[in-house]
Amino acid sequence: MIEDTLTSATLVSHQLRKIGIEPVLARDGEKGIELFKKEHPDLILLDIIMPGLDGFEVARRIRQLEQAGEWTPIIFLTARTSDEDLEKAIAVGGDDYLIKPVSEIVLAAKVRAMQRIAQMRHALLILTRKLDDANQELTRLSSLDGLTGIPNRRQFDETLLREWRRACRQGKPLSMLLCDVDSFKQFNDAYGHQVGDECLKAVARCLQATLRRPADLVARYGGEEFAVILPDTDLGGALLVAEAMRAAIEGLRITHRHAGPATGVVTISAGVATMVPARGHTDSAVLIRQADEALYRAKDGGRNRIASTTLRPLN
Structure with a gap:
């Protein structure tokens, strides 16, 4: 009063x-x-x-x-x-x-x-705070893959576009990895889909644990494919990350009797692409295409390996 x-x-x-x-x-x-x-x-x-x-x-x-x-x-x-x-x-x-x-x-x-x-x-x-919390949780869940719990394709697309634009503004390199579980269809056929799902979960956890920087992102790209975005990373740095991931997956020692006599365990192949996008260039899909082509070369070269490409700035 x-x-x-x-x-x-x-x-x-x-x-x-x-x-x-x-x-x-x-x-x-x-x-x-x-x-x-x-x-x-x-x-x-x-x-x-x-x-x-x-x-x-x-x-x-x-x-x-x-x-x-x-x-x-x-x-x-x-x-x-x-x-x-x-x-x-x-x-x-x-x-x-x-x-x-x-x-x-x-x-x-x-x-x-x-x-x-x-x-x-x-x-x-x-009630409003509870609804806000619920909406935030729904937004978070909508950006995660339902099986593996890591970012999904939607989150990958949004992050790639954001980092591409940042690289355009700053003139810095952007690297991307496409990783594929080798001979995964044969693994599923041999051990069943439930075991296959557990394998994908283990691979996702291992790939995510390999990353060291908060800005780096690993996402489930589709099926047995995973994509990794590495902002402000040149080809040399991207190859180091790719090799660390390849070795870490092989180190899980998940039995795969159809993987070939060389390993006998689950492995991955990876395609690496790096470029410095020119200011105003909006086609981030070019990085995906180049990483995909590099992944194809890694697969064609015998699997459980890495192939790469470096692109010049686009004008």
Whole structure:
């Protein structure tokens, strides 16, 4: 309660205590603003005519102090009866306007009404936060592959476009890997789809664990294919990552009796493409095509190996 008249403050305080509310009193506007910042009250009863700051200015400053999503009910409690004063009080942030002397019944009813509105608003804020959390979770899930839990094709496409544009602006290299599980159809046929799914999960986890930078991304590209985006990475760096991934998958030692006598375990082949896209060049698919061609050469060369290509900047 911000009220400079002691008689009025004492009377209203008594009325509030009768309905179970303990008021905190400020005798002027400046003190009222200080108490507002300190106490974070549930309700403000505010006089208009006071020494120093009047009630209109106090209400205006309190509304400025509130953060986004915050709201403290303000009831003006004043002897001023004009319609213009009421209009101004609501305009500066007030929620109700009572004329002194106010009866105990009316004051209690108005306070309870504000309490009910505040409670409903609080419940709405909680529901809104829950909906925001749910929407964020749905967005996250929509960008993940349902089987492996790593980013899916949609997330790959969005990330590639974003990193391509960044590379265009900064004139830096962008590398991409396309990885394919060697002879995966034969693995599925031999061991069954459930074992095949577990194999893909293990490969996805292993590929993701190989990455070291937050900006790098590995995604399930489709079927047994995985794609890796390496921003600000030249061909030499991309080949190191590709070899680390190839060795890590071979090191899982997942039995694959149709993989060939050389290994007898699940392996991957990888195609690597690197380029510095020219400013204004929008066809990021060229990087995918080149990585795919390199992957084909790796497969054709005997599998469990890496092939690469470097592209000049496109004009």
